[in-house]
Amino acid sequence: MKTISVSCAIIIHLNKVLVAKRSSTMSQPGMWEFPGGKLEQGESPEESLIREIKEELGMEVSVYSQLTVSKYAYSEEKIIELIPFICGWKSGDIRVLEHERVDWLEIEELRLLNWAPADIPVYNELLENWQAFRSRNTNRAKN
Numbered sequence: 130m131k132t133i134s135v136s137c138a139i140i141i142h143l144n145k146v147l148v149a150k151r152s153s154t155m156s157q158p159g160m161w162e163f164p165g166g167k168l169e170q171g172e173s174p175e176e177s178l179i180r181e182i183k184e185e186l187g188m189e190v191s192v193y194s195q196l197t198v199s200k201y202a203y204s205e206e207k208i209i210e211l212i213p214f215i216c217g218w219k220s221g222d223i224r225v226l227e228h229e230r231v232d233w234l235e236i237e238e239l240r241l242l243n244w245a246p247a248d249i250p251v252y253n254e255l256l257e258n259w260q261a262f263r264s265r266n267t268n269r270a271k272n
């Protein structure tokens with residue numbers, strides 16, 4: 130069975146995280162995710178992420194550290210390998226080009242969202258390491 134590789138961006142800015150709600154025209158409509166998408170042939174996860182974020186949100190991100198890959202079988206045909214990255218907002222304004230909406234939320238607020246199942250371990254790792262990720266991004270933004 131083929132595993133589909135998807136990279137996603139945990140964009141941290143001013144102590145908040147950017148989250149996106151899937152629209153009615155997408156699969157898993159109404160569920161929340163970290164923006165990103167499927168890797169294309171020959172792309173690294175980081176290259177794919179920069180391309181997808183530009184397509185979905187019109188902005189440029191800096192890709193920092195990778196978190197643990199989360200594998201989830203939505204069905205026998207659809208096994209997702211979600212590759213999360215901590216990212217920063219590099220440049221450009223945010224435009225919501227594909228999702229129903231996006232929000233900047235506090236870490237505690239993320240718990241309340243109806244997440245795509247593959248994202249639950251990612252959220253848990255983010256929560257456990259929040260202080261380190263948060264302060265690293267804050268220091269980068271200052272420099």
Ligand SMILES: Nc1nc2c([nH]c(=O)n2[C@@H]2O[C@H](COP(=O)(O)OP(=O)(O)OP(=O)(O)O)[C@@H](O)[C@H]2O)c(=O)[nH]1
Nearest residue numbers: 135137155156157162163164165166167209245247248
């Ligand atoms: N971008 C993104 N996709 C995720 C996350 N979690 C998760 O399960 N996915 C799944 O990974 C796939 C990403 O595909 P995509 O966004 O590039 O394209 P798509 O909607 O056309 O995919 P589809 O084949 O499911 O319709 C989707 O099936 C989506 O549901 C996440 O946090 N971010």
